[in-house]
Amino acid sequence: MKHDINISESEWCVMEYLWSNPMATITEIRKALSSTGWSDSTIKTLVRRLVSKNAVAINDEASTFRYYPLISQQKCRLKETKSFINRVYDGSVSMLVTNLAAESNLTDKETEELLTLIEKMRKE
Amino acid sequence: MKHDINISESEWCVMEYLWSNPMATITEIRKALSSTGWSDSTIKTLVRRLVSKNAVAINDEASTFRYYPLISQQKCRLKETKSFINRVYDGSVSMLVTNLAAESNLTDKETEELLTLIEKMRKE
DNA sequence: TATAACAGGCTACAACTGTAACCTTTAATT
């Protein structure tokens, strides 16, 4: 029932906070994201959009609304990761990991071990 | 001089082809992307946008234009990977790799080895 | 009690994306 929820980059910041702090109020979210420099309106717009996307729900038991995520960070990460790998690495996990290995400063031996593991992953 | 080139998902398909086949004509691109079902106009729009973004240039020596990439796949992959990891994994490469490992069917021992390597990567 | 700050709700607006039609000119095929 949670098809096709696309979370934009800015919205993702709000989700991050809600995943760590479910049942947060707007003020709490705003405080947490103050480093972004976004206006109060912007935060409210992002939250509203997340609600209309069914990514976030409202708890209105108290006088001030509290917002909480309807989708898990785990699921979202998985979805984003898959679409990223498909788009950028043509669906190849091993190519991604190979690139990551090349970017970090592993010794030759470590890289070799990593590549061996990648080979195994690739088997599936 | 090649800062901030953002390539959208559809545009990425065109880039993929141009990276494999630089100096391609529109017809060649269209043929290559025929499986997408995009109309001729759509392909032309994507190419035009890539040109205006300075991601692609035109070679007009022959009567029919040929298009070629101005940015390397390597650089684009790096940029996309970085922004992806920042957005989704809070900048943590090791968290991403941990997730990848969990998703693939490694044995416990393999996973353990992989995690050891990740630990080493994390050191930097 | 007056005032400032915030909640909730509505509206806005430009850039970017996905997707495509239409027009004119040229080249190829019947």
Next chain:
DNA sequence: AATTAAAGGTTACAGTTGTAGCCTGTTATA
């Protein structure tokens, strides 16, 4: 020669995203 198929160029149009203002009512604080 007539038709068809591009090529190149221009325009379009709706949905998403980044970013925010304005209005009204409430609450906390000077």
